[in-house]
Amino acid sequence: MTAAESAELAQRYDPRDVQEKWQARWAELDPFRASEDPADPRGRFYLVDMFPYPSGDLHMGHAEAYAIGDALARYEFLRGRNVLHPIGWDAFGLPAENAAIRNNSHPADWTYANIETQAASFRRYATSFDWSRRLATCDPSYYHWNQWLFLRFFERALAYRKDGYVNWCPVDQTVLANEQVIAGRCERCGAEVVRRMLNQWYFKITEYADRLLADAAQLEGCWPDRVLLMQRNWIGRSEGAEVDFMVESRDEPVTVFTTRPDTLYGATFFVVAADSPLAEQVCAPDRLAELRGYVEQVRKLTDIERQSTERDKTGVFLGRYAVNPVNGERIPVWAADYVLPDYGTGAIMAVPAHDQRDLDFARAYGLDVRVVVDTGQPDPAQTGVATAGDGTLVNSGPINGLAKSDAIAAITAILAEKGLGRAAVSYRLRDWLVSRQRFWGTPIPIIHCPSCGQVPVPDDQLPVVLPDLRGQDLVPRGVSPLAAAEDWVNVSCPRCGGAAKRDTDTMDTFVDSSWYMFRYCSVDYADGPFDPAEVRRWAPVDMYVGGVEHAILHLLYSRFFTKVLYDMGLLAFTEPFTRLINQGQVINGGKAMSKSLGNGVDLGEQIERFGVDAIRLTMIFASPPEDDIDWADMHPEAMVKFLGRTWRIAADVAAADADPGGAENRAGAPGDTELRRATHRTIDEVTRQVEAYHLNVAVARLMELVSATRKAIDAGPGAADPAVREAAEVLAVLLSLFAPYTAEECWELLGHKPSVARAAWPAADPALLARETVTCVVQVNGKVRDKLDVPPAITEAELRELALAAPGVVRTLGSQQVRRVIVRPPKLVSIVAA
RNA sequence: GCGGGCGUGGCGAAACGGCAUACGCGGCAGGUUUAGGUCCUGUUGGUGGCGACACCGUGGGGGUUCGAAUCCCCCCGCCCGCACCA
Numbered sequence: 001m002t003a004a005e006s007a008e009l010a011q012r013y014d015p016r017d018v019q020e021k022w023q024a025r026w027a028e029l030d031p032f033r034a035s036e037d038p039a040d041p042r043g044r045f046y047l048v049d050m051f052p053y054p055s056g057d058l059h060m061g062h063a064e065a066y067a068i069g070d071a072l073a074r075y076e077f078l079r080g081r082n083v084l085h086p087i088g089w090d091a092f093g094l095p096a097e098n099a100a101i102r103n104n105s106h107p108a109d110w111t112y113a114n115i116e117t118q119a120a121s122f123r124r125y126a127t128s129f130d131w132s133r134r135l136a137t138c139d140p141s142y143y144h145w146n147q148w149l150f151l152r153f154f155e156r157a158l159a160y161r162k163d164g165y166v167n168w169c170p171v172d173q174t175v176l177a178n179e180q181v182i183a184g185r186c187e188r189c190g191a192e193v194v195r196r197m198l199n200q201w202y203f204k205i206t207e208y209a210d211r212l213l214a215d216a217a218q219l220e221g222c223w224p225d226r227v228l229l230m231q232r233n234w235i236g237r238s239e240g241a242e243v244d245f246m247v248e249s250r251d252e253p254v255t256v257f258t259t260r261p262d263t264l265y266g267a268t269f270f271v272v273a274a275d276s277p278l279a280e281q282v283c284a285p286d287r288l289a290e291l292r293g294y295v296e297q298v299r300k301l302t303d304i305e306r307q308s309t310e311r312d313k314t315g316v317f318l319g320r321y322a323v324n325p326v327n328g329e330r331i332p333v334w335a336a337d338y339v340l341p342d343y344g345t346g347a348i349m350a351v352p353a354h355d356q357r358d359l360d361f362a363r364a365y366g367l368d369v370r371v372v373v374d375t376g377q378p379d380p381a382q383t384g385v386a387t388a389g390d391g392t393l394v395n396s397g398p399i400n401g402l403a404k405s406d407a408i409a410a411i412t413a414i415l416a417e418k419g420l421g422r423a424a425v426s427y428r429l430r431d432w433l434v435s436r437q438r439f440w441g442t443p444i445p446i447i448h449c450p451s452c453g454q455v456p457v458p459d460d461q462l463p464v465v466l467p468d469l470r471g472q473d474l475v476p477r478g479v480s481p482l483a484a485a486e487d488w489v490n491v492s493c494p495r496c497g498g499a500a501k502r503d504t505d506t507m508d509t510f511v512d513s514s515w516y517m518f519r520y521c522s523v524d525y526a527d528g529p530f531d532p533a534e535v536r537r538w539a540p541v542d543m544y545v546g547g548v549e550h551a552i553l554h555l556l557y558s559r560f561f562t563k564v565l566y567d568m569g570l571l572a573f574t575e576p577f578t579r580l581i582n583q584g585q586v587i588n589g590g591k592a593m594s595k596s597l598g599n600g601v602d603l604g605e606q607i608e609r610f611g612v613d614a615i616r617l618t619m620i621f622a623s624p625p626e627d628d629i630d631w632a633d634m635h636p637e638a639m640v641k642f643l644g645r646t647w648r649i650a651a652d653v654a655a656a657d658a659d660p661g662g663a664e665n666r667a668g669a670p671g672d673t674e675l676r677r678a679t680h681r682t683i684d685e686v687t688r689q690v691e692a693y694h695l696n697v698a699v700a701r702l703m704e705l706v707s708a709t710r711k712a713i714d715a716g717p718g719a720a721d722p723a724v725r726e727a728a729e730v731l732a733v734l735l736s737l738f739a740p741y742t743a744e745e746c747w748e749l750l751g752h753k754p755s756v757a758r759a760a761w762p763a764a765d766p767a768l769l770a771r772e773t774v775t776c777v778v779q780v781n782g783k784v785r786d787k788l789d790v791p792p793a794i795t796e797a798e799l800r801e802l803a804l805a806a807p808g809v810v811r812t813l814g815s816q817q818v819r820r821v822i823v824r825p826p827k828l829v830s831i832v833a834a
Numbered sequence: 835g836c837g838g839g840c841g842u843g844g845c846g847a848a849a850c851g852g853c854a855u856a857c858g859c860g861g862c863a864g865g866u867u868u869a870g871g872u873c874c875u876g877u878u879g880g881u882g883g884c885g886a887c888a889c890c891g892u893g894g895g896g897g898u899u900c901g902a903a904u905c906c907c908c909c910c911g912c913c914c915g916c917a918c919c920a
Contacts, residue, residue, distance in 0.1 A: 183916095183917085184917095225838085225839090226838065226839070226914080226915080229837075229838060229839095229915080230837095230838090230914095230915055230916085233836095233837065233838090233915070233916060234915090234916080236916090236919065238919075238920085240920085256920080257919095257920065258920060259919095259920065260920080271920090311918090313918085336918095337918085338918045338920095339918080339920075340918075340919065340920090342919095343919045343920075344919075344920065347920095348920050349920085350920090351920090355920070356835090356918090357918055357920075358920080360918090426919075426920085427919090428916090428919050548914090551915085552915090621846090621847095621857080621858070622846065622847085622858095623846065623847065624847090627846095627847090629846085630846080633845060633846050633859085634846075634859090635846085635858075635859050635860090637859095638858060638859060639858090641872095641873090642858085644873090645873095694848095696846095696847075696848085696857085696858095697847095697848065697856085697857080699857080699858090700847090700848075700856065700857035700858075701856090701857080702857095703857055703858075704856080704857070707857095710874090714874085775853075777852070777853050779852080779853090779900080779901070781900080781901090782900070782901050782902095783901095784852095784853055787853070819900090820900065821900090822900050822901080824852075827852070827853095828852050828853090828901090830852080830900045830901060831900080832900050832901095
């Protein structure tokens, strides 16, 4: 074949044309089905991509995430592992319900239709899923086990109801977990969240705060640092002490939590959270009206206003005094909204000299400021700047003269001894609010009986299936739409048989996603959430791929669930995901894609234009997986070109094969050594880059090999050389991680059947990796002055001599004295001269 | 405010403390082509020089080192998380 003919062919290769052909073959071959044979000798690898929400077709963000996960999964397959790479859908949730309301249809119709759309798109996208394991969380066969788990949590007192201030989204008309409130706004719809006092279901994640924190250590180096950091900050452990203060006209002491018990002698007033029940309890009767007026005012503020640090401190005096347990001093009790009702004990001792918030409050209301730690900084009462640093204790009785940290220990010991306080730990983490006043979720399997209270639905009556409600109004009104299904709601109490009502709330969808990775191991298992034997075989997940937006929410909840399941004896490990990769976002023109900006890029359109392979390759080649990709800077056409070049190499080899002369040529030696070296270096490099998740660099190495092979064909030994065939075969297998269609075409052109998915990852020949000469850089005073080609095994003495004699070195040195020579054979000599 | 991360060509990005800018885009030049496109080849950090070369160069400043994009300190800029958590 002439170069012109070959170019002509390349022009004819359009990666889009081969997609249907291979989809059909893959469907038939099912090459990525995990082996269910427990005796399968291959090492196992469990890779999970965060499952999608079926809110329409796949989008650009999915295209990146699944390209990364798929490359890693295919790598493990080709390495000979028995890989489990499943897919499912996070199928409950508000968007389905809102879409149903808009279209006057049922959430299930919308959801299942979108699932089919996405499944078809996944197949087109050539993802290497084991399709026999797909799941959808809205299937009763799935949420059955949400309910079962809920009841196990309930038995262990890890699921409980309480009154509390909750985040209420006025648009979605439902409560939200703390984790779902982003900067005071609803994570889903962006509306400003307001606080409401409601009786709701919670999961007691705070009981696991310490373990969630401690076990994060074993994820170090395996999860992105920033995710671990965010989780640590979210859990927010602080060490300090509890101190009991007596308050006039009250028998029980009021306990405060403080991280600075050393400043106890500097407490000049006492503050309770205005909207906590405690405020009314300690308030003098004649001040009650004022307190209530104040609380009313505060409640009108949105969380965003309330949390603004710019806002002036406000509060009311409650007409009572608290007694400082260490010195008997009477200090006024105030109520203020800068003290939170649900952190610590909802009350604080205020030390204005050493806490900025207390100081701001003291200055607003003319309260005393007393310095008890001498930090050498100016008087806070004068400057308005609290001094929080280290220093020496003053005005503090028995702890005078101690340094801050010693004083903390000393005063804590004194308090403990007198029974007035104790060392304590507090967490920023709150319990997980799991009930939602919406329809499209898992019904909470509890029956409320007037005489028996909260009664679990018996296991053998699970699942509690959602009532149909087809054709009924699902518009949110603050009460779950399930309440309207009277036939469904009204039941007899399983315990006493009397008239009772089902709980009408549904579970937060994050419950669904907290354990789905275990369900994948046995999607049809009917005797429990998962088959323990199967989970033992596959789990924990070796590699988890998904967006950083779940750094706290889903990833913290999953870790919590795993620990509870471990405590229940259902799992043998305590962390669900051994390794985690967060891919970046796909943005456009420097901004996240959004309808309002009109900068959305449609994945389907991109695939129509460039083909799946080019889009996958563009995603992979753009940057390291964790970086954002700005689509405006991307050039998928360059990948189309690269795919054509790669394909043409295989085509040239095939053509040379067909040429009778070619066969003779191949009969002999292994072929061109230079190209063979390049091929084996590429195998070695790509293997290492993939192992390090530097997928973009792996693609760059493939591009280099394509260029080298092209040269060998056009200006070297020609397409019939066995080294060219070897290069072409290696390219096909390596490329299959990223561009499966083109890889299949090449593999087929090279005469292989039935699929490159059945090929083996090539091994680099060490003999071909060894280099005959290496380039040695010779520096003089830190600057490169010459380069030498030397054998890799050169000795230090030989290299030193060669370097000193190198022309560039001689020229630079001139009359200078050589002071020192550092020799690092075979790559570097550094000469210090003066 | 607190915590963390990142600043490398015109652009996306490479670089165990050891040749800065691999690979790709874009640009320039050439070949193929009736032309354009496709395809192929070469070239492409800045300044100076015909040139071999020289000097400068990884946000800015300082330090450690024979040697720093890489390690340390300060500053500037951008991004992310938390946000009255006592």
